[in-house]
Amino acid sequence: MELAAALTVFLTIFLVVLTAKKKMSSNGRMPPGPTPLPLIGNFLQIKASQTLKSLIKLREKYGPVFTVYLGTRPVVILCGHDAVKEALIDKAEEFSGRKTMPTIERTFQEHGVVFANGERWKQLRRFSLTVLRNFGMGKKSIEQRIQEEVQFLLEELRKTNGENAAR
Incomplete structure (x- = not known):
């Protein structure tokens, strides 16, 4: 036994x-x-x-x-x-390929840049980069605009002379 x-x-x-x-x-x-x-x-x-x-x-x-x-x-x-x-x-x-996960596939149905794969991922990535570039990503112009706005903000803060704004 x-x-x-x-x-x-x-x-x-x-x-x-x-x-x-x-x-x-x-x-x-x-x-x-x-x-x-x-x-x-x-x-x-x-x-x-x-x-x-x-x-x-x-x-x-x-x-x-x-x-x-x-x-x-x-x-x-x-x-x-x-x-x-x-x-x-x-x-x-x-x-460029990613391992597929059945649970995520079923939930998101390959929508979105993060959960897409293959040709759909390439199209979504290309679209996202185009839109971000149109909004100014990677361009100096947006950096200059931000610096300009910061200067205006600093001027306004200096005008208060450290007074409490919540009187």
């Missing part, structure tokens, strides 16, 4: 480990990285109090772009200016 229980526990653990390992290894074309443990991923290799040092140590072994697993979720790490520049500028199209 004890042998059957031990065998059942062993088989269950073996199947969980095998399933987790298969799931982690079937993530397509991911950059190289340390081998994750089933269910906990690479948490033991990344010290919480020294996250940056741990990631830099992994960078020395795997290069500026590598994959770590936080639990069962793969995370691609970009270390260094050149790697980030290449990802965000040179290969912007490949890195």
Whole structure:
């Protein structure tokens, strides 16, 4: 009886480990990285109090772009200016996608700049930037107007000579 229980526990653990390992290894074309443990991923290799040092140590072994697993979720790490520049500028199209979350998709139905994805996100972003530019974002003219208004405000405050306005 004890042998059957031990065998059942062993088989269950073996199947969980095998399933987790298969799931982690079937993530397509991911950059190289340390081998994750089933269910906990690479948490033991990344010290919480020294996250940056741990990631830099992994960078020395795997290069500026590598994959770590936080639990069962793969995370691609970009270390260094050149790697980030290449990802965000040179290969912007490949890195523009976001992971979808069914709850958020159902709630927001891909409306809004934050929760949209793909072509809809590009259109919303382009529209938002155009509208903000029309309102003066990134132009010196709005900065000059703000400084002018501040000067008028300062003059009015000086005219009060520190008197209490709520008499």
